[in-house]
Amino acid sequence: MTGPLVEFDGVDKSFGDTQVLYDVDVDVDEGEVVVVIGPSGSGKSTLLRCANRLEEIQGGDIRLDGRSVIETDVNEIRQQIGMVFQSFNLFPHKTALENVALAPEKVKGEPEAEAKRAASDLLDRVGLADQAESYPGALSGGQQQRVAIARALAMEPRVMLFDEVTSALDPELVGEVLDVIEGLAADGMTMVLVTHEMGFAREVGDRIVLMADGRVVERTETRSFFDEPSTERGQQFLSRLL
Amino acid sequence: MATQTESESSGGGVLMRDRLVKRVGEVAAGGFVLAIGGLLAWILSTQVDYDLLASPLIARRFAEAFFLVIQIVVISSLLSVSLGVLVGLGRISTSNVTGRIAKGYVEFFRGTPLLFQLFVIYFGVPRLWATGEFPFTDWAIPAAIIGLTLNHGAYVGEAIRGGIDAVPNGQMEAARSLGMSRVMALRQVVLPQAWRNALAAIGNDQIILVKDTSLLTVIAVPEIMSVFRNINSNQLDPWTPLVWVCVLYLAITMSMSQLVNGLERRSDWGSDSRMFGRLSGLGSGDDDGGEET
Numbered sequence: 001m002t003g004p005l006v007e008f009d010g011v012d013k014s015f016g017d018t019q020v021l022y023d024v025d026v027d028v029d030e031g032e033v034v035v036v037i038g039p040s041g042s043g044k045s046t047l048l049r050c051a052n053r054l055e056e057i058q059g060g061d062i063r064l065d066g067r068s069v070i071e072t073d074v075n076e077i078r079q080q081i082g083m084v085f086q087s088f089n090l091f092p093h094k095t096a097l098e099n100v101a102l103a104p105e106k107v108k109g110e111p112e113a114e115a116k117r118a119a120s121d122l123l124d125r126v127g128l129a130d131q132a133e134s135y136p137g138a139l140s141g142g143q144q145q146r147v148a149i150a151r152a153l154a155m156e157p158r159v160m161l162f163d164e165v166t167s168a169l170d171p172e173l174v175g176e177v178l179d180v181i182e183g184l185a186a187d188g189m190t191m192v193l194v195t196h197e198m199g200f201a202r203e204v205g206d207r208i209v210l211m212a213d214g215r216v217v218e219r220t221e222t223r224s225f226f227d228e229p230s231t232e233r234g235q236q237f238l239s240r241l242l
Numbered sequence: 243m244a245t246q247t248e249s250e251s252s253g254g255g256v257l258m259r260d261r262l263v264k265r266v267g268e269v270a271a272g273g274f275v276l277a278i279g280g281l282l283a284w285i286l287s288t289q290v291d292y293d294l295l296a297s298p299l300i301a302r303r304f305a306e307a308f309f310l311v312i313q314i315v316v317i318s319s320l321l322s323v324s325l326g327v328l329v330g331l332g333r334i335s336t337s338n339v340t341g342r343i344a345k346g347y348v349e350f351f352r353g354t355p356l357l358f359q360l361f362v363i364y365f366g367v368p369r370l371w372a373t374g375e376f377p378f379t380d381w382a383i384p385a386a387i388i389g390l391t392l393n394h395g396a397y398v399g400e401a402i403r404g405g406i407d408a409v410p411n412g413q414m415e416a417a418r419s420l421g422m423s424r425v426m427a428l429r430q431v432v433l434p435q436a437w438r439n440a441l442a443a444i445g446n447d448q449i450i451l452v453k454d455t456s457l458l459t460v461i462a463v464p465e466i467m468s469v470f471r472n473i474n475s476n477q478l479d480p481w482t483p484l485v486w487v488c489v490l491y492l493a494i495t496m497s498m499s500q501l502v503n504g505l506e507r508r509s510d511w512g513s514d515s516r517m518f519g520r521l522s523g524l525g526s527g528d529d530d531g532g533e534e535t
Contacts, residue, residue: 079421089416103420135511
């Protein structure tokens with residue numbers, strides 16, 4: 001099968017009477033990095049949260065490798081979709097290593113020693129091998145976010161979702177997190193990123209999806225978006241940023 | 243304490259008022275200590291019969307009551323905390339039925355006096371059997387344990403629910419997004435944090451449980467207050483046995499707060515990252531030094 005790995009197909013989402021997503025279509029191919037940008041409140045984060053069913057959708061469908069996310073067991077689908085949050089959400093009562101090893105051990109039933117060994121490799125990959133025994137409370141925001149990335153990777157997901165993962169960080173800590181994400185992109189990980197870091201979007205994104213008021217207003221190759229956005233909304237958005 | 247000096251950088255008028263309030267507080271507290279200390283010294287020197295205080299007869303009776311109370315406290319504590327965890331989980335259940343039953347339970351046992359509950363169990367329950375057929379010959383102590391457990395289970399349940407509510411939503415989301423079921427996420431991620439949040443409130447309640455054993459005197463449990471009443475009416479000397487009563491209760495409650503402090507220290511996972519997760523963007527304490535954000 002050579003269709004897209006992740007497919008948002010006419011997604012509608014409402015919170016009560018307020019509709020926040022209107023007929024959203026987005027495709028993400030295997031190994032591709034799609035960056036979702038747009039003003040606050042445009043529905044970017046909600047779109048991500050629908051993909052692993054932290055939010056339920058009211059219309060349309062979302063497919064992972066051709067299989068409807070809605071009709072698959074929620075805990076099974078979430079193992080294949082890794083998610084990293086703006087506020088890290090590390091488990092404060094577990095060490096960095098335990099944070100990473102917990103889900104493989106409890107969800108996949110891996111033996112403890114094996115899960116810990118894999119976790120240790122992942123911490124090494126995000127540059128935190130020396131902090132394995134630290135509790136989240138003793139780590140900087142950038143370090144916590146890197147542990148959170150390792151924790152999501154530990155389930156060996158097919159796609160990673162990043163929800164404004166640098167928005168809560170001090171400016172000098174943003175770089176270390178973006179470096180890790182760039183490394184993943186280089187390794188061919190399929191990713192959907194919601195971000196306000198335009199420089200980073202330009203660097204790492206294969207495609208840009210611009211959202212406004214719950215709709216996709218532009219969907220294009222990264223280079224052509226930043227050079228000459230084809231829609232008026234895109235031009236407006238960029239002119240306000242640059 | 244050290245942060246109080248911060249106020250000294252503000253205007254002179256405010257500074258004067260701060261200092262004045264502090265002085266008044268010190269005088270009031272010091273005066274209180276002197277008054278109570280004087281009264282206590284006077285009572286201990288004129289009212290207490292030290293021969294009676296040290297006599298093996300009353301020492302032995304208080305010791306027996308003391309160990310009985312400790313047994314009742316240990317059993318009721320373990321049972322009420324276990325029950326409280328179940329009640330707390332019931333309160334946050336996604337099932338409407340379970341949630342309402344737990345709520346009703348809490349409303350009833352918090353809303354009626356413990357003494358009433360003890361009377362229902364001690365006097366009321368045996369009457370549900372035909373005369374002479376109630377299986378317990380000595381019902382007082384089982385009734386006491388049941389009453390204390392049911393009553394304090396309600397308070398512990400509320401403490402646990404509060405502890406669960408105080409765990410940021412993101413914890414559940416993060417656990418669920420890794421593929422954990424709700425029950426697994428509760429067990430592995432939410433409850434350990436809720437337990438720590440609730441510890442102080444639970445400890446507080448368990449100390450009240452210790453003091454509530456004094457009510458058991460009215461259902462014929464030979465506990466500490468019963469011994470006091472007995473000695474007082476025989477010797478017509480309240481102050482001597484009251485010294486015993488005070489020391490024994492404090493011995494239990496103070497070791498209990500030590501235990502709670504120990505448990506709290508054990509679940510202190512570095513700096514408070516839950517606040518960090520919620521407020522985020524403030525940087526960790528070590529990293530941003532004196533920088534203002």
